[in-house]
Amino acid sequence: MTLDIRLIRESWSLVEPVADQVTLDFYSRLFAENPRIRELFPPAMDLQRDRLFGALTQVVLNLEDTEGVREYLGQLARDHRKYGVRPEHYPALGHCLIAAMRAGAHGVWQPAYDQAWAAAYDLIAEVMIQAADQDAVTAPPAWIGTVVGHEMRTPDIAVLTVEPNHPYPFRAGQYTTVQTALWPRVWRAYSIANAPRHDNRIVLHVRAIPGGWVSTALVKHTRPGDTILLGPPRGTLSLEQATTSHLVFIAGGTGLAPLKALIEESVWMPERPAIDLFYGVRRAADAYDTEALNNLRMQHRRLRIVQAVSDEPGPGYGQTAIDALEYHRIIPSGDVFVCGSQQMVRVTSDRLVRLGVPAGRIHTEYTPDAPVPVG
Ligand SMILES: NC(=O)C1=CN([C@@H]2O[C@H](COP(=O)(O)OP(=O)(O)OC[C@H]3O[C@@H](n4cnc5c(N)ncnc54)[C@H](O)[C@@H]3O)[C@@H](O)[C@H]2O)C=CC1
Incomplete structure (x- = not known):
């Protein structure tokens, strides 16, 4: 199947100015038509909305760089295992995405865009499903991290040392994502503050920011012995x-x-x-x-x-x-x-x-x- 990059970019330029509206519409359709999928997402969707459009933008902008896009989608798929995304969810996502874009570009959307996006989406889904399957052979969807150290360094900054339950394969400069028991399905990213060590532990520097659910939970309501969930390592800083x-x-x-x-x-x-x-x-x-x-x-x-x-x-x-x-x-x-x-x-x-x-x-x-x- 070949991609019609011109049609994808052309149609993307129509929905980009109404990105917020399209994203809202996408999630409304997705959750209305598939109530079980709603359970995978956090109660508050603000950050999630930005991420969806951000990810699609990355793909659309880099369509010529097949290898780069594959790598990016692979990383995204590995990261989405922690949300419980499964192969059977992909068709519903694709269907709602195209419907939301068509509605967003009301009046100027052409039938050819539907076909171009359906082909692109099939390819995206195939790459992501394959990458997630491959990853499942060697890595869990998420790691259980036991907090083995929690030092308050200032009234609102804590340095946490966390021991993942399986080898955690990160490179110096990468970040992890964290979910705490206090905020189910809410994930936040934190850079890892150490290079890989023999003891497999990672160190996080966390400032409790006003209104920051996860950061406040980690700084003020977490103690040694508590467990948190860690997503796979991400990021390219190196x-x-x-x-x-x-x-x-x-x-x-x-x-x-x-x-x-x-x-x-x-x-x-x-x-x-x-x-x-x-x-x-x-x-x-x-x-x-x-x-x-x-x-x-x-x-x-x-x-x-x-x-x-x-x-x-x-x-x-x-x-x-x-x-x-x-x-x-x-x-x-x-x-x-x-x-x-x-x-x-x-x-x-x-x-x-x-x-x-x-x-x-x-x-x-x-x-x-x-x-x-x-x-
Ligand atoms: N990989 C990364 O780039 C990482 C980024 N962060 C982010 O770093 C930030 C750290 O925040 P805090 O500890 O609260 O420190 P802060 O952002 O309040 O201040 C730290 C320093 O940055 C300076 N600064 C703040 N705004 C600036 C601006 N517009 N232009 C020039 N200098 C500015 C401040 O004057 C101060 O010297 C957070 O936003 C956090 O998300 C944290 C970890 C990793």
Whole structure:
């Protein structure tokens, strides 16, 4: 079966401006026609809605890159095993998706679009079902993680150490998704703050954010001995993305987590890269991992750490991490990794480009389907 990329893009451009409406309509149809499928989704659907359109956008934009799309869909399928998605659900999803798009592009939708999308959807479903089946041979849909450590580092930041019940095959820089018993079917993403270890444990840095259901449960209502569910590891942030041996890491708040994992990994590399870490916090008291960072500095002689405090007065204060980088007159000649809030990542990346860093050398986690992890 061949894909009519032109028809898919053309029809996509009609529904994109009404994405919110189409997504709402899609879920309304799906749940009305298939009440059992509703049970797979969380009570509040806000984040889920954004993800659906984000994922489809990724596919539509990259249709020529067959291998890339297959890999992306494979990852999506492995991740969806934790929701309980099964092969028999796919036809209903496809049917409702096309119906919602047709309704959204009311009046200008052509019958040929139906055929183009049906063919594309069949292919998407086939790739996803195959990938999920293959994954089921070696991996559970989700891991049960026992919390073996829970340290309150500030009144609202906890560092959790979690022991998965099966080998957890992640790479430094990746993130996991977490569900707590308090919020069934609600999953949130958290970067893993360590490189893989022999004891199979992972460390998460979690700030309880106001209104953050999962983050508040993890920080305030979780104790050693409790269990949580972990989805499969995801994300592409990796030292392998670097093409140079001088790395600049720019972290904001708990955005430190994945960069710390990369630093840990680099300690074991035969040729350690030189790393400048610019770490931004709002208040000095928010620097929740100073001791561990100092330990890493002892092990990694080519690691330099500059801390910036943005929201407090005082000598050397009043700076974000990127301000500090400019203040120290470091013009990155190598690769730069940026992790923090979406706003911070965007502002920092723009400033790096203005400083002359090629966009291809700026590495961030943000992709449309995988928003920077939030609580
Ligand atoms: N892979 C990733 O990129 C990860 C991202 N995160 C995200 O990092 C964020 C951390 O939040 P918090 O710990 O509450 O710290 P925060 O975002 O409140 O502040 C941390 C630092 O970022 C700076 N900052 C905030 N907004 C900025 C902006 N628009 N431009 C420049 N600098 C800005 C602050 O001044 C401060 O120095 C969360 O949004 C979390 O989701 C967390 C883990 C991993």
